[in-house]
Amino acid sequence: MKRLICAFAVACSTLATAVSAQSVADRLNDYPTAARADYVFACMVTNGQTREMLDRCACSIDEIASILPYAKYLQAETVLSMRRVGGERMSFFKSASMAEHLVADMRRAQAEAEIVCF
Template sequence: MKTFLIAGVFSIAFGVPSIAQTVAERLNDYPTEARADYVFGCMAANGQTRIMLSKCSCSIDRIASILPYEKYVEAETVLSLQQVGGERMSMFKGPQMNQAFVADLRRAQAEAEILCF
């Protein structure tokens, strides 16, 4: 308790970001470009309407609240490499670790679809 009080006073006195800002930054760790890319892809697949813009934006916000950006990038990378043919890319189609990245993203997308669409 005393540590939090000292940290709060220190942050107010010296302009250090507060604990609330740290949480907000953690929840908003997806770069704008990544969010926009997701929304453009979502709208291309589902329709170019204002309603779909809202639903797709909701979807990436929900995914971002569930999955840290680093894990999102890992899963997207695995998915894009799985689409490439050839022997060299076969290593990305099988290992369980790769599938775990994709499974986490799929679960986040499923929750986002239920809540946003």
């Protein structure tokens, strides 16, 4: 009976660890491949198209993904894109506090990535 209880406890512990590890892995890998590639291509255009920059840019998006969930990254990218359009209707994206917070969070993640990767 003790062996059965011990085996059950080990199984529960292993399952909890696996679920925890899986959720962390899922959280760190919620960026679609195309979004990661877009970021790396844009980063390389800005910083130089060398193998070293490929590694640094890939590190950068990985670091951003570990800090900022993809949904928030996408929202911040949308705000920045809408700010470029201009016009009265788009002024919301330039002045709304929610939009400012989204962009600030992304900028902080980018700054962290720059410190770690560049």
